[in-house]
Each structure stands twice: as structure tokens, then as C-alpha cells.
Amino acid sequence: MLNRRDFLKLIGLGGVSTGAGFVLKEAMEPPVAKLIPYLVPPEDTVPGVANWYAGLCTQCSAGCGVITKTMEGRAKKIEGNPLHPINRGKLCARGQAGLQVLYNPDRVKGPLKRVGKRGEGEFREVSWEEGLSILSGNLKDLTNRNEAGKLYLLTSALRGHLTSLLVSFMDSFGSSNYFQYELFNNSNLIYANSVTIGSGAIPDYDIANTRLLLSFGADFMGTWLSPVRYARSYGDMRQGRPGVRGRFVQIEPRLSMTGASADEWVPVRPGTEGILALSIAYLIVEERHYRGADAKRWMDMLKRYNPDEVAGEIDISVRKIGELAEEFVEGGPSLAIGGDNLASYDNGIGNLVAVNVLNYLAGSIGHKGGVLLNGKDKTFKRKSVPYAQLTKLGDSALEGDIETLILYNTNPLFTAPSGMKLGASLENIPLIVSLSSFMDETTGMADLILPAHTSLEDWGDDFADHGAGYSVATVMQPAVSPVFDTKGVGDVFLALAASLGPGFKKDFPWRSFGDFLKDAWKKIYRRNRGSGIKERSFEDFWSRLLAAGGWWTPSPKISGAVNLSVGKASSHIPSAAAGFDGDSDKFPFFLTVYSHSAFLDGRGANLPWLQEMPDPMTSVVWGTWVEMNPKTARHLSLKEGDMIRVESPYGEIHAPLYLYPGIRPDTVAVPIGQGHTSYGRYAKERGDNPLAILPPRVDTRTGALALNSTRVRVFKSTRSGKLVKMEGSARELGRGIVQTVSNKEFKKMGKEA
Amino acid sequence: MKKVPIYIIVAVITFAIGYNVNARYFSNRRPVQPIAFSHKIHAGDNDIPCLYCHIYANKSRVAGVPSVQRCMGCHKVIKTDSPKIQKLTHYWESGEPIPWIKVHNLPDHVYFTHKRHVKAGVECQSCHGDVEEMDVIARVASLKMGWCLRCHMNEEVKNGKDCWTCHK
Numbered sequence A: 001m002l003n004r005r006d007f008l009k010l011i012g013l014g015g016v017s018t019g020a021g022f023v024l025k026e027a028m029e030p031p032v033a034k035l036i037p038y039l040v041p042p043e044d045t046v047p048g049v050a051n052w053y054a055g056l057c058t059q060c061s062a063g064c065g066v067i068t069k070t071m072e073g074r075a076k077k078i079e080g081n082p083l084h085p086i087n088r089g090k091l092c093a094r095g096q097a098g099l100q101v102l103y104n105p106d107r108v109k110g111p112l113k114r115v116g117k118r119g120e121g122e123f124r125e126v127s128w129e130e131g132l133s134i135l136s137g138n139l140k141d142l143t144n145r146n147e148a149g150k151l152y153l154l155t156s157a158l159r160g161h162l163t164s165l166l167v168s169f170m171d172s173f174g175s176s177n178y179f180q181y182e183l184f185n186n187s188n189l190i191y192a193n194s195v196t197i198g199s200g201a202i203p204d205y206d207i208a209n210t211r212l213l214l215s216f217g218a219d220f221m222g223t224w225l226s227p228v229r230y231a232r233s234y235g236d237m238r239q240g241r242p243g244v245r246g247r248f249v250q251i252e253p254r255l256s257m258t259g260a261s262a263d264e265w266v267p268v269r270p271g272t273e274g275i276l277a278l279s280i281a282y283l284i285v286e287e288r289h290y291r292g293a294d295a296k297r298w299m300d301m302l303k304r305y306n307p308d309e310v311a312g313e314i315d316i317s318v319r320k321i322g323e324l325a326e327e328f329v330e331g332g333p334s335l336a337i338g339g340d341n342l343a344s345y346d347n348g349i350g351n352l353v354a355v356n357v358l359n360y361l362a363g364s365i366g367h368k369g370g371v372l373l374n375g376k377d378k379t380f381k382r383k384s385v386p387y388a389q390l391t392k393l394g395d396s397a398l399e400g401d402i403e404t405l406i407l408y409n410t411n412p413l414f415t416a417p418s419g420m421k422l423g424a425s426l427e428n429i430p431l432i433v434s435l436s437s438f439m440d441e442t443t444g445m446a447d448l449i450l451p452a453h454t455s456l457e458d459w460g461d462d463f464a465d466h467g468a469g470y471s472v473a474t475v476m477q478p479a480v481s482p483v484f485d486t487k488g489v490g491d492v493f494l495a496l497a498a499s500l501g502p503g504f505k506k507d508f509p510w511r512s513f514g515d516f517l518k519d520a521w522k523k524i525y526r527r528n529r530g531s532g533i534k535e536r537s538f539e540d541f542w543s544r545l546l547a548a549g550g551w552w553t554p555s556p557k558i559s560g561a562v563n564l565s566v567g568k569a570s571s572h573i574p575s576a577a578a579g580f581d582g583d584s585d586k587f588p589f590f591l592t593v594y595s596h597s598a599f600l601d602g603r604g605a606n607l608p609w610l611q612e613m614p615d616p617m618t619s620v621v622w623g624t625w626v627e628m629n630p631k632t633a634r635h636l637s638l639k640e641g642d643m644i645r646v647e648s649p650y651g652e653i654h655a656p657l658y659l660y661p662g663i664r665p666d667t668v669a670v671p672i673g674q675g676h677t678s679y680g681r682y683a684k685e686r687g688d689n690p691l692a693i694l695p696p697r698v699d700t701r702t703g704a705l706a707l708n709s710t711r712v713r714v715f716k717s718t719r720s721g722k723l724v725k726m727e728g729s730a731r732e733l734g735r736g737i738v739q740t741v742s743n744k745e746f747k748k749m750g751k752e753a
Numbered sequence B: 001m002k003k004v005p006i007y008i009i010v011a012v013i014t015f016a017i018g019y020n021v022n023a024r025y026f027s028n029r030r031p032v033q034p035i036a037f038s039h040k041i042h043a044g045d046n047d048i049p050c051l052y053c054h055i056y057a058n059k060s061r062v063a064g065v066p067s068v069q070r071c072m073g074c075h076k077v078i079k080t081d082s083p084k085i086q087k088l089t090h091y092w093e094s095g096e097p098i099p100w101i102k103v104h105n106l107p108d109h110v111y112f113t114h115k116r117h118v119k120a121g122v123e124c125q126s127c128h129g130d131v132e133e134m135d136v137i138a139r140v141a142s143l144k145m146g147w148c149l150r151c152h153m154n155e156e157v158k159n160g161k162d163c164w165t166c167h168k
């Protein structure tokens, strides 16, 4: 029956199948997982249940409130704080990406001291004690040599109590050289408002309730002032009032993301926006829509802006100007706003004043749906932020007046036009200390890096611009424990103060910046009792404050009519179009640079989520591009994706070409934000920085940097590079994707139905 | 060729043996834990309620393994001479958590929450078996979708058959 061979075969088969059964079962099992308990469970944590901490978004200066979801001590998601009056629970993409600031693999993970030559990027890790003692030793030296005034401090435009700590530190030390720099700041707007409507506080532009919005280059849904808030207002303007749909006209040489939502785009010639505003104003007065006693004097002043005279210069037809004027006065309320693009010419102030004149003559100031004036913010005094401060810093450095420079949260080597030659000036400073958490361009030049916490790890607060229509104080608290070996900025300065001797220590008795902040808030608690959060004791107030994420109350509105005199206006309005470097024969194109909706002034470029986010207008990712009108490109025999060399009198950049019908044929546009030479793996060596070819041209009145101030020429570049974009074609190509009917057809359809 | 049936029979039987040997003696249904903890002694003989140690079961998705501190709360004084407890003390003193092996492990695509089940009055034993009689903890339920659904349907759980109830 069964012979020996068969028997052995069967045994073999049996062995193999047993093994197969065993292995199959093994493969079906999920892998072994461990269950690690806490040693000692933290009090306020339930595993699996999220804790939310209120805080502040620091990705731009709008000052939105956030809440951060943390689970088992880790930050998982950032959302808008629903109680916060600025963003009311919403958040923009930059705010969302705040999480990647915290967990960025390119953060400076602990104090570093330079070992190689300056700027070569060679550092050695040091302890906090050593790092702080290097700096405090240096500061003591300065005091001993009687050179305390040679300590300079440069930060971003901080607005909270951190500023007061820094100011008093510098005061106690004996230096008056605390500067703030920010590429996009509102100094021109503040100046223009204070000379025309008498209040430097940013007014509340009541977009939600207006019927006609004339936006002069304001990208208010992307980057201007308070984008999240104004995007909401825009929604209300269009759909928030039954039966009323506000009309919206965008006036700018290059159509921005906000402009794409407008009913009409008016592509005015760069630098003449203010003149357009005044010629509209002229028509308003001429048609007797302005009834003030001084109408005659306005008329005289505005005469030279008669559309018949200026239409050619601003490149808008007389008829169009007439239509705009008519719309602006009929069926109000109407509102004109002037944005960054308008403010960034060398006649920026004049342009903004012109916009205010327009509002004034149309009676839009101080009325619902117009410009609502805010009273001066008494809670907190803030430093002005002109570019002039940076220029001064550069000059002092050049003259050898700076011995020690401390930098925090600012990257001027990237954000200042290279025409300013800041890098060379900084070379003269013997000790540069950066408190940055990232190896940005300026930090790369530092001799000592004492990395600061990011906003989810630190205490802080912020007094947002009054534009919100509210007095807003937002508090920031640590949502997670520090991920790396970093310290809070405030704590660094308190530690320095402690090491500078007993006299100094007496002025700064706080153990931590958290204590300092709490103390500072006691003052607000006492002063503002009765409004906002009401509590009997400070401790209760403080904990409710932290739970709510801040304190706010409708801001004091200025009542009473604003009187803008002809004289005041006439001394500020633009007498001519803005000036541009480079003559028009050699450099035929205007250059418009604008802040990228994700990277802003370049600070967001190290966050992979933002790098991956397609630009809303072009769908380009991962690089810089040059926008040019298809007609111009055809004329120059260039096609989309070609690498282009953009040349100004100050230098050249290279980037691929994007054909953009939303730009004037005589203008090219390049977004700011890319082109970092360091700043981490995601930002480094991606695209080119258009700031590198700008002249250091400023507004003559405020000294604010004029970004739109040069002409350029373009050539095909010999470099290689790719345009990476999500869209296939921006054209419908007969596919009928967007169905449209003309007005006439629509009316006919109505009759037939 | 007439021997083929024998081959098949032998193969099937031995396959089943292999499978079951794994399931019974090597499975992580009943893994060997770092400390031979007995639920029988705690929950059975001494009648300690489940929620005394698994403190999050009525508050969170996870029931929570007791923290080492909680174990030590009793075992600072109770049975300190037992070698198992000395092992526990060693973990505590060296500041290390005990690396328990997970017995009830759901894949990531399943959203399960203890809180809801406890609040709905489901006995711990209906899924975990008679834990109070187990010297070594073992998984008694398959934790497969069909098993979940059977109960959801018998009890007529609201939205109990909706995909999104458990997969979200």
C-alpha cells in the first residue's frame, strides 16, 4: 500500500503544510503593539481627548486669534478662535501652517556659536549658560567702555508687552537704539490718515455695508491689513444683505487674487492711481455732488486732474472715469480703499491721501458702509515702523557705531532691497546675535544664535491694529512644551538683565516672562474694569482671559464730522505720477512686485504646506515666476515656461514666464517670497528674490520703501528651470466650463419665460 | 495518481494543526506580558472595579492603562515581598513605564470609543470576556467588523450600521 517513499513524501508534505498554516496565521495577526502607560499621569490630560489652548497667530500682523488642539501634549491642529472679533473662528492658510513652524525639522535646536568665517554657516553647539555669558560678557564690556549706546536691537513690528520689556531693557542699559523693521507695514497709511482725517489709527473700512467698493490695489482678501476679517466683510457685502449685492471695482495694473473677485478690473498705468482717484474726485465736485462751502476751492485745486487732461497719462478712457465717478456718488454708501500696491510707489502717501480725498468728497467718511474712524489706541503705544529705521541702522553699522546687534524675528538681508547693501554694512559689526529659531539669511551672518521659542511654546500678547473696529488684546500661552532647547525671547532678556549686576536686576525682578506678562496685565485689569471680561479678582480675570484668548471691546469711535481742508489735502496729493528708476527706452516695462499670498515677505517659504499650496491666480508651486501679458510675450516671441532674465538697473533675476492676461502689456510682475539662500531645506534655492533688483528708493515724505519703483527689461535666459503649475490651461478652449450669457440675452430669456 | 486524495487530506490536516498551534500558543491573543499581572486577583478575588484602574474608560476613546504611579499607590505596602511586585517597584524606581503588550488592538481605520459604550451601559465583559477570572489576560472576541455589527444590530444602535459611525 503505502511504500517507504510515499511515506517520506507525506511526512515532507505534512511538515510543509504545518509550517504554512503557522505562517499564515502569523501573517493574519496585526503586528504586536505596545501599550505604554504614563509613569505619573499629568493632571489636565486625558489620553484621547483634546485640550485646546487659545493663542495668537504670528504669521502676519493682522493678529488673528487661534486655538490649538493638543493631544497628549502635542499640537495637532490650529483653528481660528471663534470668540475672537478679528477672525471670528476663521484662519487663512498661513495661519494653518503655523503648526509647521513648531515642528519644522530645520529649526535651530539649541544655542550655536560661530566657528568658521562669518557667513560660512559653521557653528558649534553651546549650552545656554555659555551662550548667555558670551552675550552678557560683551554687554558688560560695552558698559565698562562707556559705549552702551552701541548696542542695537532690531525686531519685527512687535506690538505686545514684549516690546515694553525690550524698550525698558534698552533704556536701563543706556541705549536708545531699538529699531523695528517689517517689509510690509502700514506706515504710509498711518501717515496719510493722520494728515487727512486726523487720526493715525487705522480706520475700520466698512466693506460689509458698502454698495460700491473702489479698491485701489488693495489685496484685502490675501495680504492687506487683516485678510481674514476683510474676506468675511467681502462675503457680507455680496450676500449678507437680502436684495443688495454690493458692487466691487478693483483698480490696479496687475490683477490680484482679490481683484479676481471684482465685478470690474480697471488696469491703470502704474504710479498714476492717485491721479485717477483725484480725477474721479474732480468729477464729483464738478457735478456738484459735493455741497460743502469750500466746493469752489476744491474745484480750483482739482482742476488739473480733469479727466480730459489726465486720461492719457493714467491710460483710462474719459468715459470710464466718468462712469466710476457717477457710480461712486450714486446710491451710496460707497467706499474707496488704498492698499499696499498703491502705497508702495514713491508717491505712496500722495496716493493714499488722494483716496481719502475721494472718500471725503463723496461723504463716505464716518458713515456706515464707508470709513469708520477709530479713536487713538490708548492701551498701548507702539513704535512706528518706517524703512527709515533700517536705513539708519545700516548707516550706523557702516560708520562703526554698532558694537553689538541683537536680532529677533526679522530677516532684513532677505527683505531689504539689495540696492541698500545692508550685508556689507552688517560686516562691520563685531558681534551679531540672532534670537531666531531658523537659520535665515541674516541669522547665517550671526556670531551667536540663541534660538527663541515659537509662538506655540511661548507667552506673549498682541494689541492688533484698531482697524478691526475693536480694541483687541490677544494673549498667547504655551500650548505645548518646547520641542527643542530654546528659550522665550522675554526670558532671554530677563536672564541677561539678571547677569548685568544687582542694579539692573532690581529693575527686572521677574523670574520669567510669563510672570512679567501677568504683572503687566494687572494694570490693564485695573484700568479696564467694567468692560470686556468682568471678574472680582485678578486671578479669575487672568484665567478667563487665557481661556478666551484675550480681551476685546468695541473701539472708541471718533464722532463728529471730519473736516479736511483744501490746503491740507493739496500739500500732500501727488503732483505727478510715481518715479521709476531706469529710462523707458532701455527698460521698457514697469516692474510690480507683490507679496505672495502664502509666503508674504518670504517668511512662509520654509513651510512645506505653503510651498505646496498653488498660488491662487496662477496655480504655480515651488518657485518664482514672471507674469507677462500674452500679447507682450507674443511680441517678444516668448512662450509660457521660457526662462526669463528680468533686468533692472540694479541687477537681474531669472524665473520662468507665466502668461497672465490679468496684467497690463507694459508691466511685468514678480511675487516676493522665494529665492532664499538659506532658511531651511524647503525654502533654500527655490526661485529668485525680486527684492534683489529693487532700487533703495523711498517715499519722499515718510522714508517708507517704494517697492514699485523700477523699470525692467526682459530677455530669454540661458539658465534652465521649470514652471511648475497645477492648471493645464487657463483657457476654456471651447469646453464651455463656465457658462455665460450676456446681459442682453439674459433679459430676453426673462421675457420669454 | 490514486494517492492524490491522501496527499490532500494530510496537507489539510497538518495545515490546520500548524494554524492552531500558532493561534493557541503563539498568538498575541494571549501574549506574555512584562509582568505576569493577574486580573483574577485584582478584579476577581479583590473585587476592584474596572474603572478604578482604567480611569479614562468613561471619559475618552481609550480606557487607559493604569499609570505606574497608580500601581504603586497600593503596592508600596501590599505584597512587597513578591518578586513580581519587586519587578514593578524596579520600573517605578528607575522611572520607566511598563511596556505592556497590547491585547485588544484595533486598526487605525476603526474609530472606537470606550466612552460611548460605557455610557450606554455595555458591560466591560461583553467585549473583554470574563476578565475577573483570567490569570493571564486574553482576547476573547474577534474584534472583526462582523462581530461589532452583530451587537450593533441586535441592540438596534442608532446609526449603528452607518459606515461613518466607525470609519471617519
Ligand code: SF4
Pocket (backbone or CB within 6 Å): A057, A058, A059, A060, A061, A062, A063, A064, A087, A090, A091, A092, A093, A094, A095, A096, A226, A227, A228
Ligand atoms: S491673516 Fe492669516 S496669517 Fe495673518 S494673523 Fe490672520 S490667520 Fe494669521
